[in-house]
Amino acid sequence: MKRLFMAVLGLMASVLVLSGCGWFSTASSGNVLGTPDGGGKSQKIVTFYVMGKGLEPETALTRGQAVLMAERAAVADGYRQLVEKIRGVYVDAQMKAGNGTVSYDAIQVHTQSWLRGAEVMELTRGDYGITEARMRLRINFAKKGMVWWPVGIDTEVQPIRTASSQGYANPGTSVK
Numbered sequence: 001m002k003r004l005f006m007a008v009l010g011l012m013a014s015v016l017v018l019s020g021c022g023w024f025s026t027a028s029s030g031n032v033l034g035t036p037d038g039g040g041k042s043q044k045i046v047t048f049y050v051m052g053k054g055l056e057p058e059t060a061l062t063r064g065q066a067v068l069m070a071e072r073a074a075v076a077d078g079y080r081q082l083v084e085k086i087r088g089v090y091v092d093a094q095m096k097a098g099n100g101t102v103s104y105d106a107i108q109v110h111t112q113s114w115l116r117g118a119e120v121m122e123l124t125r126g127d128y129g130i131t132e133a134r135m136r137l138r139i140n141f142a143k144k145g146m147v148w149w150p151v152g153i154d155t156e157v158q159p160i161r162t163a164s165s166q167g168y169a170n171p172g173t174s175v176k
Contacts, residue, residue, distance in 0.1 A: 048085050048137045052078025056129035067131070071123055074133035079115060082137050087113040 054073025060066035089111045096104035115137070122134040 043140065043142050046139050046141060048082055050078050050081040050135050052081060052133040052135060054131045070129060070131040074131045075120055078133045078135035079118060082118055082135065083111050083113045083115055087111060
């Protein structure tokens with residue numbers, strides 16, 4: 001009986017040694033932002049594409065300077081579009097009307113965000129001095145509880161709990 005017990009114990013120890021002690025390993029595989037393929041049901045990658053446009057300024061001193069400034073304007077326009085897609089915009093509109101006409105109309109749009117990881121895929125120069133920048137931004141999301149949250153954000157940061165994320169719905173809307 002003692003020999004059988006020792007044989008079983010030795011077999012279990014050899015299985016643990018040959019498997020690399022995978023059952024006791026608490027360290028991750030070394031991936032900083034999750035699995036490289038984004039696999040698994042708790043992760044997904046969302047890709048945003050934009051086309052920024054820039055125009056060569058008339059005030060440029062040389063042709064080369066005009067081309068570089070148009071390229072930079074196209075990339076900056078692409079960044080702005082990415083931020084608007086991801087974070088949204090704040091619209092401030094004012095209008096003054098009287099005697100059946102509009103005498104003053106002003107619309108201001110604001111957006112602000114920290115943007116990291118955007119890629120310029122292609123820069124093309126078109127007709128009339130217009131330069132286009134095709135850009136993309138890939139965001140890896142992981143599911144934390146009931147909220148999809150970007151991977152790589154500090155663990156101390158928590159998503160804002162709104163009425164819709166807590167299961168409450170406004171009249172006429174549905175919670176999925």
